[in-house]
Amino acid sequence: MSAAPEGYDPHAFEPFAVTVDLAVFTVRDSRLHVLLVERGEEPYKGHWALPGGFLLPRESAGDAARRELAEETGLSDDTVSGLHLEQLRTYSEPDRDPRMRVVSVAHTALVPDLPEPRGGGDAAGARWWDAARTGTLAFDHDRILADARDRVGAKLEYTCLATAFCPPHFTLGELQQVYETVWGVVLDRPNFRRKVLATPGFVQPAEGAPRRTGGRGKPAALYRAGDATALHPPLLRPEGRHA
Amino acid sequence: MSAAPEGYDPHAFEPFAVTVDLAVFTVRDSRLHVLLVERGEEPYKGHWALPGGFLLPRESAGDAARRELAEETGLSDDTVSGLHLEQLRTYSEPDRDPRMRVVSVAHTALVPDLPEPRGGGDAAGARWWDAARTGTLAFDHDRILADARDRVGAKLEYTCLATAFCPPHFTLGELQQVYETVWGVVLDRPNFRRKVLATPGFVQPAEGAPRRTGGRGKPAALYRAGDATALHPPLLRPEGRHA
DNA sequence: AACCTTTATAGTCACAGTGACTATAAAGGA
DNA sequence: TCCTTTATAGTCACTGTGACTATAAAGGTT
Numbered sequence: 383m384s385a386a387p388e389g390y391d392p393h394a395f396e397p398f399a400v401t402v403d404l405a406v407f408t409v410r411d412s413r414l415h416v417l418l419v420e421r422g423e424e425p426y427k428g429h430w431a432l433p434g435g436f437l438l439p440r441e442s443a444g445d446a447a448r449r450e451l452a453e454e455t456g457l458s459d460d461t462v463s464g465l466h467l468e469q470l471r472t473y474s475e476p477d478r479d480p481r482m483r484v485v486s487v488a489h490t491a492l493v494p495d496l497p498e499p500r501g502g503g504d505a506a507g508a509r510w511w512d513a514a515r516t517g518t519l520a521f522d523h524d525r526i527l528a529d530a531r532d533r534v535g536a537k538l539e540y541t542c543l544a545t546a547f548c549p550p551h552f553t554l555g556e557l558q559q560v561y562e563t564v565w566g567v568v569l570d571r572p573n574f575r576r577k578v579l580a581t582p583g584f585v586q587p588a589e590g591a592p593r594r595t596g597g598r599g600k601p602a603a604l605y606r607a608g609d610a611t612a613l614h615p616p617l618l619r620p621e622g623r624h625a
Numbered sequence: 626m627s628a629a630p631e632g633y634d635p636h637a638f639e640p641f642a643v644t645v646d647l648a649v650f651t652v653r654d655s656r657l658h659v660l661l662v663e664r665g666e667e668p669y670k671g672h673w674a675l676p677g678g679f680l681l682p683r684e685s686a687g688d689a690a691r692r693e694l695a696e697e698t699g700l701s702d703d704t705v706s707g708l709h710l711e712q713l714r715t716y717s718e719p720d721r722d723p724r725m726r727v728v729s730v731a732h733t734a735l736v737p738d739l740p741e742p743r744g745g746g747d748a749a750g751a752r753w754w755d756a757a758r759t760g761t762l763a764f765d766h767d768r769i770l771a772d773a774r775d776r777v778g779a780k781l782e783y784t785c786l787a788t789a790f791c792p793p794h795f796t797l798g799e800l801q802q803v804y805e806t807v808w809g810v811v812l813d814r815p816n817f818r819r820k821v822l823a824t825p826g827f828v829q830p831a832e833g834a835p836r837r838t839g840g841r842g843k844p845a846a847l848y849r850a851g852d853a854t855a856l857h858p859p860l861l862r863p864e865g866r867h868a
Numbered sequence: 869a870a871c872c873t874t875t876a877t878a879g880t881c882a883c884a885g886t887g888a889c890t891a892t893a894a895a896g897g898a
Numbered sequence: 899t900c901c902t903t904t905a906t907a908g909t910c911a912c913t914g915t916g917a918c919t920a921t922a923a924a925g926g927t928t
Contacts, residue, residue: 398643400641437641437717437728441719442719443715469714472686472715474643474730476683485686485728487715487717553876572878572879573916575878577914580914597924597925598873599873599875600874615913616859813889815889816886819907820886839895841897843895844905845905845906858884858885863887
C-alpha cells in the first residue's frame with residue numbers, strides 16, 4: 383500500500399542485504415573491456431565477478447556505486463566524479479547469492495582507456511577483460527554484464543554517451559571507434575562525420591589544442607564533448623538489428 | 626568486491642527493508658491516469674501514494690510487483706499476467722521513509738481502460754487520478770511518478786508499447802489517442818496511419834472482428850497488437866522535444 | 869626529390885521516410 | 899437530401915541517409 387510498512391518491526395524478518403554491482407566499461411585496443419575482480423572466498427572462489435559491495439547505513443545506491451568505483455579503479459574522488467555512472471537495474475532473485483538474501487542495484491560506468499588498476503585495497507586483483515570473453519562469472523553477473531552491454535549499445539543510438547569513453551580531447555576517428563567497437567560494426571567515415579557534426583552540441587572543436595602528430599596519415603582535428611545529452615536525430619545502428 | 630558479503634552476519638546491521646512501488650498507468654478520457662491509494666496511517670496519513678508493498682521472503686521484485694498489481698487492481702492473476710509490467714528504477718535515499726531504511730524497486734505497469742478498482746482488501750481506497758493533477762504524493766512518489774511518465778513517453782518512440790494501453794481489438798484512431806495523450810501533442814492522422822502500418826509487426830488487422838458502429842463517422846477497421854516489440858524506424862515525437 | 873601509403877575531410881547522388889496537405893469514402897443526424 | 903464527422907487514400911517537397919568519389923595532408927620509401 384505504500385513504500386513503507388505499516389507497523390513493521392525492522393528486526394522481525396530475516397533482513398535483506400542491499401549491494402551495488404558495477405559494470406565498468408572502457409574501449410581498449412578496439413575491444414570493449416570490462417573491469418572484473420577475482421573472488422578470494424567461497425562461494426565462487428577463484429571465479430571473476432563484477433566489482434561491488436554493500437550500501438553503508440546512510441548511503442544511497444548511487445553514492446555506494448561511486449565510492450566502489452573509486453575504490454576499484456584506484457582513481458581519486460575528483461576524477462571519478464567526472465565519469466559517467468548510471469543505474470542499470472536491480473537484481474533480486476531469492477537465490478542469486480547462496481548464502482543469504484541479497485538485492486543488488488547494478489550500475490553501469492563508462493571510462494576512457496585507463497591504466498591497469500593498481501590501487502590499494504580492493505583494487506588488487508582487479509583486471510580489465512575483453513567483455514566478450516570473460517568466461518563464466520560469479521553469481522548472476524553474466525546476466526548483469528549482458529544487460530549492461532545491451533543498454534550501452536542502445537544508449538549510443540539516442541544519447542551523446544559515446545564521448546564518455548573518450549579522453550577530454552579526441553578525434554572523430556576515435557569517437558567512431560567507440561561506436562564500431564560497442565556495436566561490432568564498421569561505419570562509413572564520411573557519413574559518420576556528417577551525422578556527428580550535424581547534431582548540435584554533440585561535439586565542439588577544441589580550438590587551441592595541438593593536433594596529435596606522429597601518426598600515419600593527415601592529423602585529425604580534435605574535439606571535446608558538447609553540452610547536449612540527447613541525440614536528434616538519433617544515430618541508428620546499421621541494419622536496424624538490435625539485440 | 627562482489628554481490629555478496631564476505632563473512633557478513635545478516636543480523637549485525639540495522640536491516641534494509643525492500644519494497645516495490647507501482648506506477649500503474651491507463652489512458653482514460655484522453656488523459657493519462659495513474660492508480661493511487663490513500664494512506665490510512667502516519668506518516669503522510671491522508672496523502673495519496675503509489676501502490677506498493679514488501680517483498681516476501683522468497684519473492685523477486687518482479688514477482689512482488691505482479692502480486693501487488695493484482696491486489697490493487699482487483700483483477701485475476703490470469704488477467705494481470707497479460708499486462709505490461711517492467712522495472713523502472715530503484716530508489717534508495719536513506720531518508721526517503723522517515724521510519725526506517727527502505728529501498729524501493731519501482732515498476733511501471735500499463736493497462737487498458739479499466740473500471741474503478743473495487744476489489745477487496747488493498748484495493749479499497751484505490752482510485753484513478755489524472756497523472757498531471759495528483760497533488761503532492763507521499764514519500765518520494767512524486768519523483769517516481771515523474772520518472773515513470775518520462776520513461777513511458779520515451780518508450781513509445783522506439784517500442785510497440787502503446788498497444789499495452791489498448792484493449793485486445795482497437796482502431797488506429799484509438800492507438801493514435803494513446804500517443805497524443807502520453808506525449809501531449811496532436812498528430813496528423815494520415816501520417817500516423819502510414820507510419821504504424823509501415824512498421825512490420827506493430828499491429829495486424831483483426832479480420833473477423835465486427836467493426837464498432839454507432840459512432841459518428843465511418844467505422845474504423847480493427848487491429849490487434851502484432852508480435853514486434855521494437856519499432857524500426859522509431860516513431861519520434863514532433864519537434865524533438867524530450868523531457 | 870618523387871612517389872606511395874595512410875588517414876582526414878569534402879562533396880555527390882539516388883532513395884527512403886516525413887510533415888503538410890488535399891481528396892475521397894462511409895457512417896449518422898438534421 | 900444534405901451536412902457533419904470520422905476513416906482512409908494519395909500527393910509533394912524536403913530532410914536525412916547509405917554508398918560512393920574526390921581531394922588534402924601527413925609519414926615513409928626509393
